[in-house]
Amino acid sequence: MEWFRSLMLPPQGSAFAAEVDNLYMFLFWLSAVLFLGIAFAAIYFAFRYRYVPGRVTPHITHNTTLEIVWSVLPLLLCVVIFFWGLGSWMKYAVAPGESMEIQITAKKWLWQFEYPDGSRTANDIHVPVNKPVKFIMTSEDVLHDFFVPDMRVKHDIVPGRYTEIWFTPTVLGAHHFTCAEYCGKGHSDMNGKMTVDTEADFKKWLETGGDEWKSYAPEVWGKMQREQKGCATCHSIDGTRGQGPSWKGIYGKMEKMSDGKSYLVDDAYLQESMMQPNAKVVASFEPIMPSFQGLLHPQDIRGLIAYIKTLQ
């Protein structure tokens, strides 16, 4: 029946996923049987007792036994389903003490992750396989919701407080995660990739940011970083004014800043703008860009600068 389950449900990426799927499939078959029974009765009665002029129908007002049976049986069934749902949900609600903790800060429309060692990523997480991982989440603006379909978990992210979610990934490779609480224009673009690594790969990735970048030209890698790290949300590449200045033609230009002076946009300026974005803000823009310190590894900064150079 695996193929049948996969028609309806995404691949299973965690132990919890199997729990959810078992209940889901039970409810599916139960519903199928009940629905077919109801549909059969309705259609069969409509056909079997179809209209004959003058026929007198029996005067059946009620049947207490039958009515008790069809009230109590569903109730018992509901009790079973409730406890089944509760039992598996407890495993979602209570995180084990030894979980690795990752902090999520969600904002329109970007996911920021912070690891215990202080490294940060955006829209891209790596987690070790078969280790419970717990996310402590908060939002900087409106409600968001961290939803990982393969793990069968989601939870709202509420500004002003922290909420928690956890799972144990069991399947290596890429899993999709996405925002499930409506948060405005970029809601449906607020998604990213979760990579489940072996323990060793994960450690290495944490230290170096991985070595995927080596197989790309710097400007291509920079282009990818623009998408992944959320630069694209505010900085256009075609000259359109966004939340921040467009990157088109910005490299090598003298820009007037909000402090009234003009500065040359060169490698040093760009690097400073990523690490301390509000030190020099281009005039007429708001100082709202978050720092990408820890979020960008050296290869990412090099790549982004190389990419911006190409946008003339």
Next chain:
Amino acid sequence: MSTSTVDLQQDPHGHGDDGHGHDDPHHQHHFTTMEQQFDTSKIGMWLFLATEVLLFGGLFVGFGLMQARFPLEFKEAHEHLQRPLGALNTVVLLFSSWTMVMGVLSARTNQRKKLVVFLLITILCAFVFLGVKYFEYSHKFEEGLLPGHFYKHVGDKIQIDGHPSPGYATFFSFYFMMTGLHGIHIVVGIALLAWIAVRGSRGEFNSNYYTPVDLVGLYWHLVDLIWIYLFPLYYLIT
């Protein structure tokens, strides 16, 4: 189908023809008797009062939860309200409730003059209440104890980064919303009382027809009843 019909030509008011109210100009065509019409109006009014309870209730629930969120701020903010003024307004409203119910009694016992006098005293009480409220409000305005982002008061104990905790502004948001909504009800009440006072002085009400007096009375008592809860919640619990 087992339904029979009554010939209306012979029995123009159907069942329950107990003989009163048929010639009353206030009798509406879809009611059989004046009594049925009166009972129906009362059910309608009580349903409306239940919606009022839930409308105000939402604010009470919000106030309670915010109090639990900012207990210290709320405790401190309570001190800005003057207990004697709250107590005075409570007495005024309770007294007006009594004059109201005496007004209803007068209408029901065909005492036209007493009805008008009691209604006028009730209206007077309402104005006294509003006068006291005006005094209280202007005091709050002077001190900057205002709702939401209008809050300008200085010298609050709990400060965060040099600004007063948002709990203070929230307290006064609720204070102004709840007493304000209550005040709006008082103003509407004054209009209704004036309306039935005018009709009463024209002699429109008698023991057979005094529904508007009774319904406005119920409304007025509800306004009083809500104040009975607002008073301790804002002025006494500190």
Next chain:
Amino acid sequence: MSEHTHNPKAEAAVYAKTLITLLILTAITVGASYINFGAMNVVVALTIATIKATLVALFFMHLLHDKPVNGLIAAAGFLFLGLFLMFTLLDFDTRENPKPFNLHPQVAAPAAAPAATAPAVTPEHH
């Protein structure tokens, strides 16, 4: 119009007694507010308020002798308000507030320690 059967004088006397009782209760509740019962302050004040409200409903609003349906409607209003409060409190009183390892000061959870860690106020607020 069940009130027809009452004697108007007796009825007026009942209203007068009700008013006096309400005024006495007001005096009691104001007096009690100067005594500190600690956590019971709220209970005392709201109990007296409820007694007063009941008196108003029963006598001034005639519920005592009125058709039962009107009392039922009034009770339903308060009952459903009670349900609203009860379930909302159920949530608020049993919430857990997890904290991250690297607490960012600007988003401290306010419910845990309301005074000290209330969320920061935005600059435009002032």
Next chain:
Amino acid sequence: MAQALTHSDPHLGDRPRPAKNYLNATTGIWSWMSTVDHKRIGVMYLVAVTSAFFVGGMFALLVRLTLLTPSHKLFGKVLIDADTYNRVFTLHGAIMVFLFIIPSIPGSLANFVLPLMLGAKDVAFPRLNLASFYLWCTGAVLAVVSMIFGAVDTGWTFYTPYSSTTQNSVGIMTMAVFILGFSSIFTGLNFIATVHKLRAPGMGWFDMPLFVWGTYATAVIQVLATPVLGITMVLLALERAFNIGIFDPKIGGDPVLFQHFFWFYSHPAVYIMILPGMAIISEIIPTFSRKTIFGYKAIAYSSVALALLGFLVWGHHMFVAGQSDLATVVFSALTFLVAIPSGVKLFNWLATMYKGNISLETPMLYAISFILLFAIGGLTGIFLGALSTDVHLTDTYFVVAHFHYVMMGGTVIAFIGGVHYWWPKMTGRMYSEKWGRIGCALVFVGFNMTFLTQFFLGSRGMPRRYYNYLDQYQPLHAFSTFGSWVLGMGLLITAAYLLASLRKPMDAPDNPWGGTTMEWLTSSPPIEHNFEEQPVLEHEPYDYRPKVKKHA
């Protein structure tokens, strides 16, 4: 003086059609605008809510068309951008919920039929009835004004802090919803007073038609829940205007508290939507089965039980929203209780059909469609009530599909069925039975094409309110969009033949279906004051036994 009726001849009770009926007793636009006749107000509501349904439906078709391809392109041009899309689905939801479904059956059909069923001349407060119609109109106008001022992009749920900080006409829309709420309150208040005090002589509570029971239960919710919606909208508007600090955490508020406020109304509100639908089905099934209803009391009590239980389960919208774990568990347990009365109704309807004498005219086809679609809607509700499956399914298309099965497959199907059932009474005309069946078939097929697919989209992880989606979902989205065209076609055909029937001369008999409730006693269309003679009820409703004449 009394005359007994039997059901054996459905046309019995026909008399020469009175020259004057409620439609032509007075003429001119003003005579309609100032009417206090519940029948005319019902007709005006019918026109108004179906117009709202049309507008909301257009937005729905636009949503589906946008999602046809992941690129949202039609003939090489991007149809609408993400911002517009958000406004369109918000308007679809807000219009359908507040302007259409909530007032639909109570405002139009119940307004028309309820006093007739009770043998009354009008509702208890006719002027209030007209006032609540004008409140609806005011709300509708404000909703249109909000569209002119940039429309709302918050979703119909107005979740804070998005709704308290977003830059557009949320203020006007909350005012519209506030006013529409009071329109709904006054309708409910009117019905409760009518049911209590204006029943025909001899009609006890358990002699009332089940439609009246359902409408009564609905009215209780309208009166007790809607005020909280009103105050929620006021608080939201004040939060936006003055930062009062209740819902926005930046100024000390709690966004989850908003959800409590909102769902305390909006969950009972789904029973405001579905109970009248169930009530219509409880009328249609015995009439077309020509058999007494099975379990009258069980159906009546289950309506009331649903109305009351509906108040205890709102937290099941918030299982992953950040409410406490204990609240989540309690709300889940209570949610399962709702399944019982819903199931009881379904089984009672089937038992009524058993050994009936069933003819499949259009209203009955809609009733059977209702049973099938509501069964799916109800059963998928169990997936969402169970805690662990809900974690995966909530906020996905599974929820979208579930509530469309209940709200559209349930309420709207019942509403259309009810319009057909009472069309002869309201207009005095019979519609084309052939086109009626074609329309019903298209609606049924189109509906299932549109929404059955969405269960699969949702369980496979497609979140709701998404403009962009992964390519893997495209086939299902496309199929759903094709379904929406079939559905739209079915609804258009239905509107067309119903309107076409108005051009015919009045040909409807007083009791075309052989119904046993009092509205069939009067002429079609009824006279201005409903009955020439005050009807008196002597036996329980839905009695299809051959009659022994009791009165000489």
